[in-house]
Amino acid sequence: MSELPLIVENLTFRYRSRHEPAIRNINLKVQPGQVVLIAGASGCGKTTLIRCINGLIPRSYKGELTGSIRIFGQDTQGLSLARISQMVGTVLQDPERQILGSRVINEVAFGLENLGLPREEILQRSQEALERLKIAHLRDRETFSLSGGEKQKVALAGVLAMRPGILLLDEPLASLDPASAQDALQMIRQLADEGMSVILIEHRVEDVLAIHPERVLFMSDGEIKFDGTAEQLADYVDYREVKLPAPMILNLAARAEPPSEPHWLPSGREGPREPLVEFQGVHFGYENGTEILHGVDLTIYRGDIIAVLGPNGAGKTTLIKHAIGLLKPKQGRVLIRGRDTRHMSVAEIASTLGYVFQSPSHMLFAPTVYEELAFGPRNLNHDPETLRKEVMDAIEIVNLRGYEQIPPLSMSFGQQKRVSIAAILSMRSRILVMDEPTAGQDYKNYISFMDSILQMPGFEAILFITHDVDVAIRYANRVLLVNDGQVVADGAPEEVLSDLERLEACRLVPTSLLRLNLEYLSATRRFLSAEALAHFSLA
Structure with a gap:
């Protein structure tokens, strides 16, 4: 044997x-x-x-x-x-x-x-x-x-x-x-x-x-x-700890208390649509000459919660790096509150836009979690008392209390990802930009910190790149589909994610939660979490 x-x-x-x-x-x-x-x-x-x-x-x-x-x-x-x-x-x-x-x-x-x-x-x-x-x-x-x-x-x-x-x-x-x-x-x-x-x-x-x-x-x-x-x-x-297929959650959640309805970004839903970031005919290519972005026109408004979806290599991260000034257009321009990013330093932009990198190893360097989170506010000249509160609030949001003195680079990838998110939260930027925020996260943690982030009063807009269609369903009020360096769809999740043929062309696969939401959409008029759908179906 x-x-x-x-x-x-x-x-x-x-x-x-x-x-x-x-x-x-x-x-x-x-x-x-x-x-x-x-x-x-x-x-x-x-x-x-x-x-x-x-x-x-x-x-x-x-x-x-x-x-x-x-x-x-x-x-x-x-x-x-x-x-x-x-x-x-x-x-x-x-x-x-x-x-x-x-x-x-x-x-x-x-x-x-x-x-x-x-x-x-x-x-x-x-x-x-x-x-x-x-x-x-x-x-x-x-x-x-x-x-x-x-x-x-x-x-x-x-x-x-x-x-x-x-x-x-x-x-x-x-x-x-x-x-x-x-x-x-x-x-x-x-x-x-x-x-x-x-x-x-x-x-x-x-x-x-x-x-x-x-x-x-x-x-x-x-x-x-x-x-x-x-x-x-x-x-x-517990279905709240492990992400199970939506029909399973529907059955289990029906026997539990209904979830409370969150109110995302309350300051962003009233008044006129104020433009925060504008892309005007943006083209970009790296040194090898291959063009990555092809004439992108896009405006990010106050109150937007935008999910950016699309296949690997479509140009999503390149697009977002233009919004935060890490890359500058070869043609066209990007404006932040009316100012051309070509005339702004990265430090100037950072006070308005905070960016969480896809890979935490691109961000983390400090000897302890506390020092990692204090670095940004300190460089923005926040006073010591405010800085401490900002750091401790961020630690609470990403569920890392007790880890303040741990070296970030000794932590698991999922924990490092949460540290990198907290490092940006502590800076209290007005616009939050996250590249794959839920990568490496267990279901309970990412629901907890996404819920908390989207209810923080300080943000005027939030963008996140994700491959998880369900995160877009649950949190976004606007979805961008990016493919081959262009924005091929831009609209409400119920509009953009209902076109299954277009999703397939962008290498997105309809999830069980998306299919459930499409089934209920004529009654709900909007996308909901599986937990909320369980109680809607009972109503």
């Missing part, structure tokens, strides 16, 4: 910088060909478990480790990191931390080169991985010019080229547009059906359930609290 791909027994680990274990008493056996989904709140120990399995703990992350891990019958304690990496492939949560090569083909070939394989085999395996992920057209692109979603696919291609027996995926869908996420999940299912064991950490639980994972684990406070089938999950977890 052959050895199981993975056996974890009585595993406990405490980071050197922490007092409490990050994971405790983990026991897990994984069969060949299984897809195992691990769900749970940000910071519950999921990523720590992955680091133990792939050998980064205790080799790169130091601390106190007890218990054992066996991969195909071999105890990892006696194996080198290089040997483990040949059996276990890992795709990290933040592709920025994984990509080393300057060009896509070099990045995909990197692991194979370290194995000393013949050049012909390296090129063949690399090309096969690129084609499998439908990104062969990116083969000769420079990696720094790729979108976040494209980088995620390249990182995955580099791992697949190694042909590991176990594949560990930490939030692989976080940066992918919905159609790309579906493609990735179908490929994961196919890999498992071919015999690979796949362990998948993902907050987008509804998406993963579509490929019928053999097992679902739910972690909380460093322990496995549930280990069973997808069908049993709804009976065990």
